[in-house]
Amino acid sequence: MSDYLLEMKGIVKAFNGVPALNGIDIQIKPGECVGLCGENGAGKSTLMKVLSAVYPYGTWDGEILWDGQPLRSQSIAETEAAGIVIIHQELTLVPDLSVAENIFMGHELTLPGGRMNYPAMMHRAEALMRELKVPDMNVALPVSQYGGGYQQLVEIAKALNKQARLLILDEPSSALTRSEIEVLLEIIRGLKAKGVASVYISHKLDEVAAICDTIAVIRDGKHIATTAMADMDTGRIITQMVGREMSNLYPREPHDVGEVLFEARHITCYDVDNPSRKRVDDVSFSLRRGEILGIAGLVGAGRTELVSALFGAYPGRHEGEIWLAGQVIDTRTPLKSIRAGLCMVPEDRKRQGIVPDLGVGQNITLAVLDSYARLTRVDAEAELGSIQHEIARMQLKTATPFLPITSLSGGNQQKAVLAKMLLTRPRVLILDEPTRGVDVGAKYEIYKLMGALAAEGVSIIMVSSELAEVLGVSDRVLVIGEGQLRGDFVNQGLTQEQLLTAALGQPQGPEHSDRKSA
Amino acid sequence: MISVKQLFTRYKMLALLIAVVLIWLFFSWQTEGGFLTPRNLSNLLRQMSITGILACGMVLVIISGEIDLSVGSMLGLLGGVAAILDVIYHVPLPLNLSIVALCGLLIGLGNGYLTAYLRIPSFIVGLGGMLAFRGVLLGITGGTTIAPVSPSLVYIGQGYLSPLAGVVLGVLLFGLTLFLTWRQRLNRARHGLAAHALARDLLRVLFIGLVLAGFVYTLNSYDGIPVPVLLLLTLLGVFSYVTSQTVFGRRIYAVGSNMEATRLSGINVQAVKLWIFGIMGVMCAFAGLVNTARLAAGSPSAGNMGELDAIAACFIGGTSMRGGSGTVYGALLGALVISSLDNGMSMLDVDSYWQMIVKGSILVLAVWVDVSTRAGRR
Numbered sequence: 001m002s003d004y005l006l007e008m009k010g011i012v013k014a015f016n017g018v019p020a021l022n023g024i025d026i027q028i029k030p031g032e033c034v035g036l037c038g039e040n041g042a043g044k045s046t047l048m049k050v051l052s053a054v055y056p057y058g059t060w061d062g063e064i065l066w067d068g069q070p071l072r073s074q075s076i077a078e079t080e081a082a083g084i085v086i087i088h089q090e091l092t093l094v095p096d097l098s099v100a101e102n103i104f105m106g107h108e109l110t111l112p113g114g115r116m117n118y119p120a121m122m123h124r125a126e127a128l129m130r131e132l133k134v135p136d137m138n139v140a141l142p143v144s145q146y147g148g149g150y151q152q153l154v155e156i157a158k159a160l161n162k163q164a165r166l167l168i169l170d171e172p173s174s175a176l177t178r179s180e181i182e183v184l185l186e187i188i189r190g191l192k193a194k195g196v197a198s199v200y201i202s203h204k205l206d207e208v209a210a211i212c213d214t215i216a217v218i219r220d221g222k223h224i225a226t227t228a229m230a231d232m233d234t235g236r237i238i239t240q241m242v243g244r245e246m247s248n249l250y251p252r253e254p255h256d257v258g259e260v261l262f263e264a265r266h267i268t269c270y271d272v273d274n275p276s277r278k279r280v281d282d283v284s285f286s287l288r289r290g291e292i293l294g295i296a297g298l299v300g301a302g303r304t305e306l307v308s309a310l311f312g313a314y315p316g317r318h319e320g321e322i323w324l325a326g327q328v329i330d331t332r333t334p335l336k337s338i339r340a341g342l343c344m345v346p347e348d349r350k351r352q353g354i355v356p357d358l359g360v361g362q363n364i365t366l367a368v369l370d371s372y373a374r375l376t377r378v379d380a381e382a383e384l385g386s387i388q389h390e391i392a393r394m395q396l397k398t399a400t401p402f403l404p405i406t407s408l409s410g411g412n413q414q415k416a417v418l419a420k421m422l423l424t425r426p427r428v429l430i431l432d433e434p435t436r437g438v439d440v441g442a443k444y445e446i447y448k449l450m451g452a453l454a455a456e457g458v459s460i461i462m463v464s465s466e467l468a469e470v471l472g473v474s475d476r477v478l479v480i481g482e483g484q485l486r487g488d489f490v491n492q493g494l495t496q497e498q499l500l501t502a503a504l505g506q507p508q509g510p511e512h513s514d515r516k517s518a
Numbered sequence: 519m520i521s522v523k524q525l526f527t528r529y530k531m532l533a534l535l536i537a538v539v540l541i542w543l544f545f546s547w548q549t550e551g552g553f554l555t556p557r558n559l560s561n562l563l564r565q566m567s568i569t570g571i572l573a574c575g576m577v578l579v580i581i582s583g584e585i586d587l588s589v590g591s592m593l594g595l596l597g598g599v600a601a602i603l604d605v606i607y608h609v610p611l612p613l614n615l616s617i618v619a620l621c622g623l624l625i626g627l628g629n630g631y632l633t634a635y636l637r638i639p640s641f642i643v644g645l646g647g648m649l650a651f652r653g654v655l656l657g658i659t660g661g662t663t664i665a666p667v668s669p670s671l672v673y674i675g676q677g678y679l680s681p682l683a684g685v686v687l688g689v690l691l692f693g694l695t696l697f698l699t700w701r702q703r704l705n706r707a708r709h710g711l712a713a714h715a716l717a718r719d720l721l722r723v724l725f726i727g728l729v730l731a732g733f734v735y736t737l738n739s740y741d742g743i744p745v746p747v748l749l750l751l752t753l754l755g756v757f758s759y760v761t762s763q764t765v766f767g768r769r770i771y772a773v774g775s776n777m778e779a780t781r782l783s784g785i786n787v788q789a790v791k792l793w794i795f796g797i798m799g800v801m802c803a804f805a806g807l808v809n810t811a812r813l814a815a816g817s818p819s820a821g822n823m824g825e826l827d828a829i830a831a832c833f834i835g836g837t838s839m840r841g842g843s844g845t846v847y848g849a850l851l852g853a854l855v856i857s858s859l860d861n862g863m864s865m866l867d868v869d870s871y872w873q874m875i876v877k878g879s880i881l882v883l884a885v886w887v888d889v890s891t892r893a894g895r896r
Contacts, residue, residue: 313782338784352782357775357842358768366772367783369765376764380705420783 004065005030005197006051006084006166011062013050020046021060022221028166031195033188035212035229037205037237039411039439043221044201048168052086053079083165087155087172089437095144100125102143103158128157132187147300152176156187167191167198171437173207177298177465178500185211203439204466205234217241242441250472251444253451257475258289261459262342262428267320269305269483275317279305281483283320287428287461290454294474294491295463296499302483303463304347307430310461311344312337324427338367343426345417347433347463353417354405361387361401363416368423390419395445411442418446422453429453430461435469447473467496479503530836530891534851537884538858545862553862556740563737564675564812566857567746568593568805570850572828573835574753575801577849578761578794580832583774583841584633584640586795588647589802590824594817595655596622597806601664601816604671611670619803625651626799627792634791648825656818665815674749675811678742687743688734695726746808750850753804757846770794774841827856830877834884855880 006028013021021043028034038044049055051064053073064071066082073079076086093102100121101108109117109124125139132153143151152172159167169188173181188198188211202208208215215232217224217240224240238249269280280302287293297303308314310322312331322331324340331337334344346352355363364387365372372383387401394415398408405413414434421429431450435443450460450473464470470477471494479487479502487502545553552558572589579586600618603609609617629647633640679687699719706714737743761767769790772780781787805824810816835852837844859880863873 311782333786334782335784335786344782346779346782351776352778355772355776355779355842357771357838362768362772366768366780366785369768373765376760376766378763378765378768381708424784 003029005032005067007063007065008047008051009063009065011047011050011060011064013046013055013060020221021050023062024218024221024223026216026223026226028197028199030165030197031192032214033192033198033200033212035208035215035237036199036201036218037208037215037241038218039241039441042218042241042439044218045170046221047218048086048170048199048201051079052076052084052168080162083163084168085159085162085164085166086168087152087159087170089171091151091155093143093151093154096142098142099129099137099139099146099154099157102154103128103139103161105158107162124161125157128160129153131160131190132157133183133190152180152184153187156184160191165196167196168201169198170201171203172200173202173204177300178467179298181207203437205237206468208237209234219243238440241439249440249444250469251448251451252472253448253455255290255451255455257291258457260286261289261325262287263323264310265321265323267306267309267318269302269309269314269318270316272316279316279483280309280318280480283480283483283485285478285485285488287459289459290457292450292454292460292462292473292475294470294477295461295480296465296467296470296477297480297486297503298465301480301503303480304432305483306480307344307432307461307463308346310337311342311430313344313346338424338426341425341427342430343421343424343428344430345414345421345432345434347436349410349413349417349437354413356404356406358405359402360391360396360398360405360408360416363405364390364401364419365423367420386423390423394419394449409439409442411438411446414438414446415442418449426458428459428461430463432463433465434462435464435466467499470499471496530888531845531848531851533887534835534848534855538851538854541855541858541862545858545865549862549865553865556736558861558865560737560740560744562857562861563747563750564744565861566853567744567750568809568812568824569827569831569857570750570853571746571753571801571805571808572824573831573849573853574750574757574846575798576825576828577832577835577837577844577846578757578770579640579798580829580837580839581761581774581841581844582770582791582794583777584791584794585644585829586629586640586647586798587644587825587829588629588651589644589798589805589828590821590826591648591651591655592622592625592799592802593806593809593821593824594819595651595806596625596803597810597820598655598659598664598816598818600671600807601667601810602658604667605664605816608668611668614671615807618807619800622799622801622803622806623796624799626802627796629799630792630795633795634788644825655820659816659818661818663815663817667810667814667816671807672811672814674745675808676814677745679745679748681738681742684734684738684743687748688730692727692730695723695730699723746812749804749808753801754846754850761846766790766793771842774838775843827853830881831856833888834881836888839885852884855884 004027006026008024008026011021011024012019024047026034036044036047050060053076056074057072071082073082094105103125104121109120111117122139129135129137129139134150134153137150143154172184176184185207188200191198200208200212209229212229214226215229215237216226217237219241263286265284267280267283268278271277271279283306295303295307305314309318309320310331312333322329324342329340329342331340331342337343355366358366361384365383369378372379384401391398391401396415396419397412405416408416434446438446450462454460462470462473471491474491477489477491477494477499478485479489479499481503489498542554572593576586576589596618599621600614603614603617629643632638632643699722703719734743761770769780769785772785773787773790777787806821809820813820831852832844832849833839833852834855835845835848835850837849856877859877860873863876
């Protein structure tokens with residue numbers, strides 16, 4: 001008997017002859033938390049799909065030992081029965097069903113005749129929530145009533161209910177606020193103590209460093225190293241991930257900040273479903289030419305609502321005045337904003353950014369397609385010319401401009417969406433979470449690009465949940481809390497603590513953040 | 519290794535062509551050659567033209583992620599209007615055509631406005647229109663057939679081009695194929711992209727040439743190329759151009775594939791949808807005119823279930839049900855499949871209930887093949 005819960009030996013998986021995984025070895029002991037690190041496209045997700053039998057046994061080479069026995073699962077149901085549960089980056093909850101119903105999805109407790117045994121399920125769901133230290137959650141309410149952080153907890157409760165012995169968390173914190181992440185990490189520690197092993201996949205290396213016992217790094221489908229966290233630091237993880245030294249995560253290009261170019265005055269947004277509730281409450285700010293303005297705040301504070309209202313993409317009622325270069329501009333629709341010189345790269349790349357059925361190139365030129373039109377026909381040559389120019393400028397990695405955009409990694413998709421907006425030659429560029437789900441290398445390139453744009457005189461508004469990123473990139477930082485402007489800081493000697501304190505609001509303590517936790 | 523499945527996935531249209539050939543061979547065998555006579559093929563293509571004209575518009579609607587169930591009734595209504603203008607008011611043909619086309623455009627834009635701007639789901643708008651337009655038609659015709667329509671209108675549905683005109687048309691189309699192939703090779707070379715193998719392109723041109731020659735020869739050995747078939751060919755050209763070469767065409771695909779991302783890229787997605795429905799309306803007008811001309815009468819039941827044939831043609835032709843992908847020529851091949859089944863089964867005197875069962879099954883089968891090959895690509 002080995003003391004490993006799981007051993008993956010020499011895993012090789014190829015797609016149409018192209019290897020995505022090339023001999024990966026991972027061992028996990030009971031109660032161990034392994035951080036799986038690698039750039040986007042390195043093969044992390046593929047490896048986890050092999051483990052959870054999304055790719056059934058036989059479609060890959062190598063061996064998986066579970067409790068010392070070979071595991072040859074044909075389906076996710078089999079791996080779940082064995083105790084391997086994966087929580088995907090995109091949550092798989094049904095928003096309109098209750099918390100309890102979601103927890104028991106597929107494993108419902110029943111009464112004779114196939115009727116749902118609601119009392120038993122509620123009872124068990126409440127017990128699980130107590131275990132996860134969120135006893136105030138009403139398990140009878142629809143999941144949609146709770147924010148992203150809570151939904152993540154429901155996913156974990158769902159996994160625990162399946163008697164998980166190994167929990168795979170794929171980017172669990174990408175939609176969570178800082179305090180929610182703390183709760184999540186605390187829960188994982190609690191699970192560790194109970195002997196539940198976990199695989200933690202995240203681009204946020206400080207979390208990985210905080211929670212993991214061992215770090216396994218893969219790059220280009222190859223296993224680079226497995227090291228005890230005690231012998232590592234985030235710098236060394238990054239070095240292993242990218243295969244080169246990356247001394248500075250945030251390149252700072254010196255750029256001049258000019259006169260006031262853009263002003264938002266008294267922006268107020270009302271909730272779509274509840275028009276009496278203000279999501280953004282009378283926010284005014286200005287922006288100088290060539291300035292990078294970071295907007296920080298907790299998730300749900302109203303940052304995305306604010307910037308979508310500026311761009312004319314906010315679905316509900318909103319009011320306010322927007323000035324560009326001394327004139328009021330009409331930004332009631334994205335089309336009008338873009339014409340006026342105001343652009344936005346939205347938060348949710350999959351839903352709002354890419355057009356999946358078009359190729360990489362056609363995605364890039366989508367916003368400016370008319371400029372290639374001769375009478376009615378699109379001048380394919382001119383179009384291809386600017387596509388190739390943008391691909392080169394962005395260092396976008398694609399074999400040809402005709403590949404489907406969905407075949408690219410997250411970072412490269414983001415670069416394509418950015419290129420699309422830059423082709424419209426904006427004077428003010430709004431970036432909402434520009435590096436979400438983007439690997440370290442592509443992040444660095446996006447920061448560099450932002451610096452270069454600012455140096456050209458483009459003003460940039462960047463919304464980000466990563467405080468380190470906000471501090472690393474911005475010239476000035478606005479803090480939004482509960483829809484209100486809570487702070488306006490020049491980024492000199494500014495600390496994460498200062499931003500967080502402002503975001504939470506001085507009079508209230510952390511328990512009054514947008515989470516409902518106690 | 520290339521499996522049959524992969525081959526079908528890559529050359530979906532080839533698979534569809536093979537299906538058409540198999541259907542034709544089957545009917546030809548069953549009718550002892552009667553199906554493949556020039557007379558019947560001419561007839562088949564004329565029958566197909568109405569479904570084909572509707573499918574040209576419908577494929578745009580479906581690519582954009584919507585559906586239009588009212589086209590059958592709209593076809594009937596506009597055909598009825600044409601008959602009334604012709605029979606009762608003796609409106610000259612060009613004016614009649616213009617009025618009917620304009621009516622079609624306006625009704626289509628109305629559907630589009632309800633869908634795009636008032637955000638009523640297109641399924642409901644279509645369902646409502648299907649009932650309402652049929653009702654208007656019954657009202658204005660009084661439930662009776664409007665006949666006889668003038669010979670000039672009849673020509674649109676029953677006329678033929680002279681054999682010489684047919685040959686000239688065939689030669690012109692072949693010339694166009696040569697030109698387009700040559701230009702494509704040139705463009706690919708200029709952008710440093712690997713051009714298709716010369717043999718492949720030559721084979722393709724040769725194949726198209728043979729099909730064109732066969733097409734013109736067959737139809738000329740009956741009465742010549744029927745006018746509605748010429749109209750359909752023209753529409754095929756125009757719509758292929760619009761979908762593949764124009765800004766509007768690209769936007770149709772973008773709207774259908776991801777409307778939110780397209781809107782945030784500064785595209786007026788509502789206007790795109792409005793005009794797609796407008797075009798659909800004009801196609802209904804053309805189809806209605808051809809239908810009235812073919813029957814030489816305006817009938818209150820004209821175009822009944824026409825929407826189903828048009829929608830089925832699109833789906834058989836590989837248009838994605840979620841929007842975002844599809845081709846005009848695919849939809850027309852789909853229309854050819856449906857018309858071939860109709861025509862062949864009628865020749866065999868198959869009971870009409872069997873015809874419905876077979877057509878329904880073929881639709882489901884075709885979409886199953888489509889769905890399963892799509893999944894294999896992931």
